[in-house]
Amino acid sequence: MARLEDLTKGAAVRGILPNCTVMVIDVKWYGSDVVELVYRDPSGNLGQELLYRDREATLEIAESGRPWSFDADGALFKLVSEAWRIRLAYLFDPVLAVHTSVLDPLPHQITAVYEEMLPRQPLRFLLADDPGSGKTIMAGLLIKELVLRGDAERVLVVAPGNLVEQWQDELYDRFRLPFEILTNDKLEAARTGNWFLENPYAICRLDKLSRDEAVQEKLKVIDWDLVVVDEAHKMSATFFSGEIKYTKRYQLGQLLSSRTRHFLLLTATPHNGKEEDFQLFLALLDGDRFEGRFRDGVHVQDYSDLMRRLTKEQLLTLDGRRLFPERFAYTVGYRLSDAEALLYSRVTEYVREEFNRADALESEGRRGTVGFALTILQRRLASSPEAIYQSLRRRRERLEKRLREELAVQRGAQIALANRTGEPSLTEEEWDELEDAPAAEAEHKEDEVVDQATAARTIAELKAEIQKLRELEELAYKVRQMGTDRKWEELANLLQNNPAMFDSNGHRRKLIVFTEHRDTLNYLADKLRTLLGKEEAVVTIHGNMGREERRKVQEAFLQDKDVLVLVATDAAGEGINLQRAHLMVNYDLPWNPNRLEQRFGRIHRIGQTEVCHMWNLVAEETR
Structure with missing residues (x-):
């Protein structure tokens, strides 16, 4: 109820017109019990009415509104609104992870992430493109896109021990994803007793997980949103004489598959030539599909929807040119x-x-x-x-x-x-x-x-x-x-007389020499320095060097024009990219042919513009 005396200019009054509030424009009294009211309705129209004391019971003064209705912390409001804008940004930018990462993606990387993988819910996929195609980049794009979309709060990357630091560097440097590597010290220092609970973005060594049952028990209690396994072909099982041999690594793969919604396997060598073993491998992605695969009779399964494999010849740049230059390998035989x-x-x-x-x-x-x-x-x-x-x-x-x-x-x-x-x-x-x-x-x-x-x-x-x-x-x-070393003589002859070792101006090109053993590395470094006549012309990388020390040597080799030869053991194959060079000599052939491809991949990779050459030194009449 409102008294007539309360009807003053500017007051908001309810009860004059049905179901709305009017604004008092002018008031004129007639005696002490009658007032003439001029008002404006919500539509802006003016009205006039005489009001008597008996109308007071139907009138109500509305609280006058403020010029604005928001009185919270403006900076906090901006922060929240920006957070929501970022949270929903993927709705307006279908390739948001690309635009918020430090990389120049290639067509096959875009199609892998945004056409092959993201549409699959849940994702159970094998990415098997050739070495050097950038599978780490593709996995990083997928992880970041799922994180941006709110679809991945807990992510686990499993990789061989010699690659975990490379994964950590790539995910942070390119995608600003702060992954932590599991170590024994961190396991023991975990406040909750379970390191995985405290680290939603985790990287683990494959064999640490496969060997350590106590760590597996901690892993089991976590529901992961995404698990990525690099070099996944190592999680293999074999079928022979009617029996299946499950390795510890394969059993780890089964555990990981059961504890995650999205499961991505990365490998350049998915098939070992045995169809039974390959189907066992794919059973990690879809166990139901390959159930009973070894019953009597032929069981052919279509697994094209579970994997993608592109060779280097199929990979193109954005303007349609071949991504990788040609490469040539030569065998240099010699007699002892x-x-x-x-x-x-x-x-x-x-x-x-x-x-x-x-x-x-x-x-x-x-x-x-x-x-x-x-x-x-x-x-x-x-x-x-x-x-x-x-x-x-x-x-x-x-x-x-x-x-x-x-x-x-x-x-x-x-x-x-x-x-x-x-x-x-x-x-x-x-x-x-x-x-x-x-x-x-x-x-x-x-x-x-x-x-x-x-x-x-x-x-x-x-x-x-x-x-x-x-x-x-x-x-x-x-x-x-x-001092008679026929193998060294062949290398020296190659360095001095092969035209590929020099550019059009006669300047010596950079060369990488791989060996298996530290003693040979030291021996070659001394011989090469003598041959080239400069101490600073030769640098080395081996397994006893720390990661930062290896990086410094890498930078010196790539940037210093006076450094001409890098002599390295396979430590140089661990996360080091040397595509500024395009010449390589395998002084020792690795016994694992995959290592040979890994070595060549240090120079024959994305970003290489020159034709790559590799020479393999092989002693004749030896086993």
Whole structure:
């Protein structure tokens, strides 16, 4: 209720007109009980009315409104509105991750993410494009797009141990995604007891997860939105003679598949030639489809909707040109000198005899370890006189130390060796896993095995092996002192006389030389510096160098015109891109052909504009 005296100019009054409020424009009194009111209705029309005291019960003064109705913190309101704008930005920009990342995407990368993967809900997919196509970029785009759309709050990347740091760098440098790498220290320091709960963006080493059941238990309690597995072909199972052999890595793949909504597998080598094994691999993505795949009869499955594979020849630039330049590989054969051939024959004979003795060992772990040591010894024999000499010397010294320890605690030439506590022993599966270990770890383990593992079972056998090693060491020393190294001569001839080594102005082009072994690396670096006449012309990268140190060497090689040759072990294949060079020599051939492709991929990759050449040095009449 409102009294007539309350009807003043500017007042908002309800009850004058039905279902609306009017604004008082003017008031004129007639005596003390009647007032003439001039008002404006919500439409802006003027009205006039006489009001008596008996109308007071139907009148109501509305609260006068403020000029504005918002009185919160303006800066906070702007922050919230910007957050919502970003949250919904993908509705107006279908390739938002591309425009908010530091990259120049290529057509095959755009189609993979926005045509092949994002439309799939849930995503269960195998991306199997050729090496160098940028699968890390495609996975990063997918992760960021899902994050921007609010579809991925917890993301796990699983990769071989030698690639996890590269993944962390790429995801942050290009996409500003702050992923953390799982380490033992971080596991123990987790406040909640479960590191995965505290880190929604996680990167883990494949074999850390596959070997450690305690970590798997922590992994199981998390519902992941997206899991990405790099080099996914390593999560393999095999079918043979009606039985399936499940590896620890494959069982990890089954666990990951069951704990995530989106599951992306990355590999350039999805098929090992066996259809049964390939279907087992694809069962990680769709177990129902491949259920009963080994029943009697032919079971052909269509899996085109589960994967994409493009070869380098199919990859194009935005203007339709081939993305990758041509590449050529050459085999440079050479004959060993007489002295080298004799050393090769004697070491090979020693290796064969020790292999035969290893076969008689009861322990499967010891048999495998000794066999692995002898295999590495053969590889060093093929690498260089320096490598085999240093390996024989270290092995002889370590076994002599072992002999002294044995003689100190027991007597009798036929007594079995007692001190095996320091002798390395790994299963066949663990040796396979060593291939994916960081270069420093792999090189250290190889040295440890070559120096210590022996098939000798008694003191007499150990003494006999040491004597054999002395003879071989002496022969290797003579070859080393003679200075006749046919393999080095071929490399020197290549550097001095091959036209591809020089540009049109006669200036020497940059060259990468890969070797398997540190001793050969040091040997080649010295020889090349002497050949080129400049100490600064040669730089090296090996597994014992830290990541930052390797990067500095990489920058020097790419940017310094005085640095002409990079000599490297396979540590240079771990996250280092060297496409400013287009010439490569494999001084040692890796025993795993995938490593050969990985090496060539350091120069034959996106961004390379020159035709790439690779020379492989191979000794004739050797095994």
